[in-house]
Amino acid sequence: MPLKISDFRSPWWMFNGHLQTQLPVLLRRIKLKSRSISIPTQDCDQLSGNLYATAEPRQGLLIISHGLEGSNQQPYVLGMAQTALQQGVAGKRVDVLTWNLRGCGNPDNPSARLYYAGATQDFDDVITWAGQQGYKEIYLAAYSLGGNIVLKWLGDQGTAVHSRGIKSVCAASVPIDLAACVKTLDKWSNLIYRLYFVTSMKWRLKRKALKYPDKINLSGYLGVNSFYSYDDVFSAPLNGYSNATELHAKASAVHVLKKIAVPCLMVSAQNDPFINEDCIPKLISENHSWLTLEITSSGGHVGFLSHHYEWWLDKRFLEFFKEAV
Numbered sequence: 001m002p003l004k005i006s007d008f009r010s011p012w013w014m015f016n017g018h019l020q021t022q023l024p025v026l027l028r029r030i031k032l033k034s035r036s037i038s039i040p041t042q043d044c045d046q047l048s049g050n051l052y053a054t055a056e057p058r059q060g061l062l063i064i065s066h067g068l069e070g071s072n073q074q075p076y077v078l079g080m081a082q083t084a085l086q087q088g089v090a091g092k093r094v095d096v097l098t099w100n101l102r103g104c105g106n107p108d109n110p111s112a113r114l115y116y117a118g119a120t121q122d123f124d125d126v127i128t129w130a131g132q133q134g135y136k137e138i139y140l141a142a143y144s145l146g147g148n149i150v151l152k153w154l155g156d157q158g159t160a161v162h163s164r165g166i167k168s169v170c171a172a173s174v175p176i177d178l179a180a181c182v183k184t185l186d187k188w189s190n191l192i193y194r195l196y197f198v199t200s201m202k203w204r205l206k207r208k209a210l211k212y213p214d215k216i217n218l219s220g221y222l223g224v225n226s227f228y229s230y231d232d233v234f235s236a237p238l239n240g241y242s243n244a245t246e247l248h249a250k251a252s253a254v255h256v257l258k259k260i261a262v263p264c265l266m267v268s269a270q271n272d273p274f275i276n277e278d279c280i281p282k283l284i285s286e287n288h289s290w291l292t293l294e295i296t297s298s299g300g301h302v303g304f305l306s307h308h309y310e311w312w313l314d315k316r317f318l319e320f321f322k323e324a325v
Contacts, residue, residue, distance in 0.1 A: 001292040003282055006267075008316075009307045010298040017271030020300030027305070028075035030082055039099065039129045041122060045111040048072075049099035049126075052081055060094035061135040063126060067144025067173075067302060069200045071105035072098035076302050076313070080141050083314040089139050090167070090325040099126050101146065103204055112212035114205060116235045117145055117178050118251025120153040127164050140169040141317055143302050144274070147174030147266075148253045154264065155256025168263040168324035170317040173272055173302045176257065178248040180278035182227040190273060194226060201230055257284050257291060263324035265292045267316065269299035292320070 014020045034050035041047060050072055062084050064077050071077075081096045088094060100106075101115035102122060115122070130138055142150035151171055154161060175181035185194055202224060209216035220233040232244035241247040249255075268280045285293035294316070296304070304313040 001285055001288055001290070003286055004292060004294040006294050006296040008296040008299060008304065008312055010300075010303070010305060011307050011309065014298075014305070017269065017273045017298070017300040020269075020271070020298055020303040020305070021273060022300075024300075024303040024305050025075055028079055028311070030075060030078040032078055032082055032085075034098075037097075039126055041125045043111070043113070045102065045109050045113055047099055047102065047109060047122060047125065048105050048107055049097055051095060051097050052085055053095040056093075057134075058093060058095050059134070059136040060089060060092050060139070061130050061133075061137070062089050062094050062096045062139045062141060063130065064096065064098045065123070065140070065142040065146030065150050066098070066101065066104070067146050069104070069197055069204075070144075072100050073105065074143075076143055079311050080314050080317065083311070083318065087318060089318065090321045092137075094139070095135070097126070097130065101149075103208065112208055112215040114208060114238070116231075116239050116247070116251070117148055117175070118152065118239065118247065119149055120156060123149050123153045127166075131165060136165055137167050138165040139167055139321055140171075142169070142171040142174070144173050145175060147171035148176055148178065148251070151176060151253035151260070151264070151266075152251065152256060154262070155253060155259040158259045159261045161262055166262050168265075168321050169260075170265045170267070170320050172267040172304070172313055173269065173274065174253065174266060175275050175279050176252060176254040176281065177278040178252045179245070181275050182231065182244075182248065184276045185274060186226045186228055193273065198225065198227060198230055205234055254279070254281060254284075257281055258288065260288070260290050262290060263292075263320070264290055265294060265317070265320040267294045267296065267299075267304075267313065269296045269301070269304070271298055272301045274301045
């Protein structure tokens with residue numbers, strides 16, 4: 001698909017990517033009524049989620065995946081859910097499922113497992129659950145790290161996604177090249193993000209280790225002070241990789257984007273402080289039958305509050321779902 005340069009603009013007073021990333025989290029507050037659900041995994045664990053549905057049976061389902069150290073209660077997740085419930089998806093009323101990566105949200109998953117950037121089997125279990133509930137048309141919205149998981153799953157599935165009911169996909173601020181993203185986040189200019197996220201990941205891991213001391217070894221815990229070292233010491237060995245380099249290479253969606261076989265929109269901001277040019281696949285999109293890459297000059301990381309004070313990303317995703325039909 002031809003590369004699309006977006007006309008999106010942030011408010012003038014949000015003058016850099018950091019403000020455009022951080023302030024939307026503070027400015028948006030949403031509460032929605034839902035039903036808590038539990039999704040079984042192939043390794044006998046449970047993923048938690050929330051289903052926003054009415055009593056009326058519906059064939060369509062929008063599945064929303066959150067980002068790093070978030071949950072299905074993030075403002076951008078609830079905002080997308082609310083907009084889809086109000087306006088429908090691709091001209092139809094749909095139910096909405098928001099799910100939690102392992103170790104995120106409430107309740108916690110019962111096993112020692114934690115999420116990581118390549119947790120595609122967990123997402124496959126979510127899709128399996130949706131099919132078992134009778135949903136025939138499935139739309140996907142994904143953000144940040146959740147976007148890498150979804151796009152990696154799509155690429156691995158190839159044309160098989162058609163039999164799983166997937167109709168179209170939208171993803172924003174996706175670190176499709178994990179090595180490049182980690183290198184960017186570990187820069188001194190991103191020290192605040194690194195301190196916040198790495199500390200949060202370490203506390204999450206420690207809580208699991210206290211419950212399952214025989215399965216999680218905290219050796220090296222104190223020496224972990226970066227994204228790379230966290231992946232190298234913990235994420236890689238806990239998920240079957242020899243080191244962080246192997247994890248980043250094998251779990252990055254960038255290597256399988258060419259195999260995506262359904263209409264797919266990727267939105268990336270040029271001033272996103274979390275990613276760099278390696279995560280914006282211009283060449284791949286220009287020669288891709290299904291992938292549309294839309295680049296904005298501003299917006300930050302999963303921010304995208306417009307100069308009209310609209311949550312632009314929700315609107316753009318719904319436009320794409322309709323166009324794809």
